[in-house]
Amino acid sequence: MATVSEVLHSVSHEFVVLAGAAGLGREVRRILFVRPPAEVNASIGRGDLVVYAMAGAHGDSGVAADRAITALLRESVAGVLSDLAPTVSAVQAANTRGSPLVASSPSIEPEQLFAMLVRSLEQFQAALGGLQTELHVDFTRLSRAGSTPAMLLQRLVDETGKTGLLQATDTNSEAVQQPVLHDLGSATVRRAIQSSDVAAQRWMAETADATVANLLYLELPAERLVRLVAPVWIDGRVCAAVSLFARSDELRGRDRVAIVAAARAMGAAYAQVPQQIGPTVRGPYGVVVLYAHDASVDQLAEAAYLRFKQPSGALSVAGDQVRAWLPYASQVRWRQQVAEWHGQLSKDLGTVSLGHAVRSRAEADDARLALVQAAEAALLGDQLFGPGHVTSYADAQLARFLLYNRQTHELCALYERAVGKLAAEDLKRESDLVATLEVYCETFATQRTAERMGIHRNTVLYRLKLIEEITALDVGDGSSRLFLQLGILAGRLARRSSLSQPQADAAFGGPHLVKVNRRTKTRQARTA
Numbered sequence: 001m002a003t004v005s006e007v008l009h010s011v012s013h014e015f016v017v018l019a020g021a022a023g024l025g026r027e028v029r030r031i032l033f034v035r036p037p038a039e040v041n042a043s044i045g046r047g048d049l050v051v052y053a054m055a056g057a058h059g060d061s062g063v064a065a066d067r068a069i070t071a072l073l074r075e076s077v078a079g080v081l082s083d084l085a086p087t088v089s090a091v092q093a094a095n096t097r098g099s100p101l102v103a104s105s106p107s108i109e110p111e112q113l114f115a116m117l118v119r120s121l122e123q124f125q126a127a128l129g130g131l132q133t134e135l136h137v138d139f140t141r142l143s144r145a146g147s148t149p150a151m152l153l154q155r156l157v158d159e160t161g162k163t164g165l166l167q168a169t170d171t172n173s174e175a176v177q178q179p180v181l182h183d184l185g186s187a188t189v190r191r192a193i194q195s196s197d198v199a200a201q202r203w204m205a206e207t208a209d210a211t212v213a214n215l216l217y218l219e220l221p222a223e224r225l226v227r228l229v230a231p232v233w234i235d236g237r238v239c240a241a242v243s244l245f246a247r248s249d250e251l252r253g254r255d256r257v258a259i260v261a262a263a264r265a266m267g268a269a270y271a272q273v274p275q276q277i278g279p280t281v282r283g284p285y286g287v288v289v290l291y292a293h294d295a296s297v298d299q300l301a302e303a304a305y306l307r308f309k310q311p312s313g314a315l316s317v318a319g320d321q322v323r324a325w326l327p328y329a330s331q332v333r334w335r336q337q338v339a340e341w342h343g344q345l346s347k348d349l350g351t352v353s354l355g356h357a358v359r360s361r362a363e364a365d366d367a368r369l370a371l372v373q374a375a376e377a378a379l380l381g382d383q384l385f386g387p388g389h390v391t392s393y394a395d396a397q398l399a400r401f402l403l404y405n406r407q408t409h410e411l412c413a414l415y416e417r418a419v420g421k422l423a424a425e426d427l428k429r430e431s432d433l434v435a436t437l438e439v440y441c442e443t444f445a446t447q448r449t450a451e452r453m454g455i456h457r458n459t460v461l462y463r464l465k466l467i468e469e470i471t472a473l474d475v476g477d478g479s480s481r482l483f484l485q486l487g488i489l490a491g492r493l494a495r496r497s498s499l500s501q502p503q504a505d506a507a508f509g510g511p512h513l514v515k516v517n518r519r520t521k522t523r524q525a526r527t528a
Helices: 006-010 059-074 088-095 110-144 147-161 184-205 253-271 297-309 331-349 364-385 393-405 408-429 431-444 446-453 457-471 480-494 501-507 513-527
Strands: 016-019 030-034 048-052 078-080 101-103 162-167 215-218 226-236 237-247 285-290 313-318 321-327 352-359 391-392
Touching: 006 110, 016 088, 030 110, 048 059, 048 110, 048 513, 059 078, 059 237, 088 101, 110 147, 110 253, 110 364, 147 162, 147 253, 147 393, 162 446, 162 457, 184 215, 184 226, 184 237, 226 253, 237 253, 253 313, 285 297, 285 331, 285 364, 285 457, 297 331, 297 391, 321 364, 331 352, 331 391, 331 431, 352 364, 352 457, 364 391, 364 431, 364 480, 391 393, 393 480, 408 431, 408 457, 408 480, 431 446, 431 457
Parallel strands: 030 048, 048 078, 078 101, 352 391
Antiparallel strands: 016 101, 162 237, 215 226, 226 237, 285 321, 285 352, 313 321
């Protein structure tokens, strides 16, 4: 699944592409080593990246080796790395077939280069399974949250940084989208579409199969682009096609996996009955999405109606979700209300997961987007923190970024740098400094922090002063507060990662922090 460009760059940047640059996005399946005048194996072909060692070849041997390179390129191999200047015929073959002909650095021995490339490919292949799972879960979660195909296209573009296009086969369908541009001019993309649509349509009609993960790779040398095409299937037929456009050397294995995951999720999104969006709420509003783990959706809906009931609100049920649209006066007040509602519902029904998002405008598209964001936040909260949490869309995306882009040891290190000293102080004195800091960062108000924790405001002031003394950071400074918040979040994520419980206890100062969190939660429920 790794591309030629990825494998080369992972080893060294000291390569020169002599010809066939259009094929730098080709998938590499094997790394092969050939030294002349050995015969080229007939089994060598597509997907093979060949290291051809020319050192020492001269006379007739050199000519034979050059003929062998030309033959390899005509087999459309993924690429050929050579330490000999190519002939005109080799350059022509590389450009015609789109197989990169690459000059390797003379400072690297061919055998050493071969070993480095093999290790690099093995690392890419080892990471592939986890990457596929991660992206499949991500897009499936968005589809379950109610995303439209266009929203899933936008996530695909965000994930890959590439230009995306969604084309429906029904010309009357509203799902036909304009390209989402990232660094590519619209005229370039239009030409790329026009020059490759016939091949894409023929492939989907004659070759694509709904039972496998289909992906078409097209090289467009005239535009210096490549195009990935994945069909979107519903009930055994292609209802749309999703494409990614990229420069040849910018295509990644992640892009290939992401487009397949997105296409599958789009199929589910197309098949869904359009969700009814709640009545428009004038002015700023928030959306709450609830999941009950110990009660039926009807019980949850009834309890939510009693808690949310107000003239300008709206409540509906979809599947196992209960959704509510409610006005809010301020972000701070909204967070406080959400915490109160969650505490009351959890007390009445047991474990309840809540996701929420806010919007400043009351338009239909914004309402649907807010609904998807709130639903995704609830699902992400369950995935990252376990059932029963309150998760905002912003919190969920920040946690997702930290978890998917950092190793466990990096999360532990961030936690230690930010709040490690506070956790140690809590362990010695049971002073709840970390818990106080977490609530204060959410409310940014001493009185509301005191109310949430069930303590006196003076106690909060004393703890904040102590926090500043221990960390040497000003909690009133935005950057410092963000750093502390990231540290707390990193700790929560690391405890949910691959660490075993004994390792997690050791990394985070023992089980005491868990006790602090439970005690804080009890206080919140009692206060509510």
